[in-house]
Amino acid sequence: MKSLAVRVLGEFGVDGVEPQALGSRKARLALQHLALGAGQVVPSDVLVDALWEHDPPARPGEQLAVLMSRLRSVLGKERIEHRDGGYLLRADWLDATELAALTDEAERRQGAGNVTGAAAAVRVALSLLDSAGSVPVPGEWARLRRGELDRLISRARRVAASALLAAGDWVGAVDAATAALERDPYDEVALRLLLRAYVLGGQAAAALSRYAAARERFADELGADPSPETAELYL
The missing domain is CATH 1.25.40.10 (Tetratricopeptide repeat domain)
Structure with missing residues (x-):
């Protein structure tokens, strides 16, 4: 599995991955939140609030799952875990x-x-x-x-x-x-x-x-x- 290095101290980025390769703005923002979690679970409601603010979709959980699936297709399916109440990112660095x-x-x-x-x-x-x-x-x-x-x-x-x-x-x-x-x-x-x-x-x-x-x-x-x-x- 390819090493995953993530940067959050300045502009968010994944080493070796162009921003557009991560998908939509919402997908990049979701991944940024997971990176800010530093290996800890980020609650789904936190992600929903950040991604849709005052206008969430009818089934936000399903939409969130779709975004995570797309990110896994780029980063690797083992990189993003779904835990009770949220998601976490497994980065190497x-x-x-x-x-x-x-x-x-x-x-x-x-x-x-x-x-x-x-x-x-x-x-x-x-x-x-x-x-x-x-x-x-x-x-x-x-x-x-x-x-x-x-x-x-x-x-x-x-x-x-x-x-x-x-x-x-x-x-x-x-x-x-x-x-x-x-x-x-x-x-x-x-x-x-x-x-x-x-x-x-x-x-x-x-x-x-x-x-x-x-x-x-x-x-x-x-x-x-x-x-x-x-x-x-x-x-």
């Missing part, structure tokens, strides 16, 4: 699962003092994030799952910045921390990593400038100051 494993491994290595190994792990993790971004997916279930992925991406970038900083790669640390802050401008862990990385690279003025910009943003948008830990680092 999922970029989100790989990212989580690499991030955990990097943290473990860094905690054990293996700075070089941690840096190697996060560099592979960052390669998975080249095209990552928030991609709108219909349905409340998918939005919640997408939120989990966004948090994973932010965590991976913070861990990457920390590991690269420990390894002396201040440029890589700056890039990772900056990307984390672009997703969440209020992420003070990423901000502190960015300030430290600039200082390691001899860019103290850039560090002070970034802190001043963050403090202004916090005051204007939150009516608050950066945390004492961030302010202490600035001082």
Whole structure:
């Protein structure tokens, strides 16, 4: 059976399979939801709500079964299982699962003092994030799952910045921390990593400038100051 690799961190895709080969827009959307399930059962009512929203067919279960049958004809009949209450996708590789494993491994290595190994792990993790971004997916279930992925991406970038900083790669640390802050401008862990990385690279003025910009943003948008830990680092 041919290996099945699926990507959900950015634009949804199946390696080696053109999008049009998966069938209709609804078929692709159904498969995307199954991929977001990461090997867990996705309830049929979740799929129906996402595919037909406020205008479901007379027999949505039958229509859903037809879509799944068409997807099996492309991916292999063993790839999509029908379980009580829903469907699940059996993929050999999922970029989100790989990212989580690499991030955990990097943290473990860094905690054990293996700075070089941690840096190697996060560099592979960052390669998975080249095209990552928030991609709108219909349905409340998918939005919640997408939120989990966004948090994973932010965590991976913070861990990457920390590991690269420990390894002396201040440029890589700056890039990772900056990307984390672009997703969440209020992420003070990423901000502190960015300030430290600039200082390691001899860019103290850039560090002070970034802190001043963050403090202004916090005051204007939150009516608050950066945390004492961030302010202490600035001082």
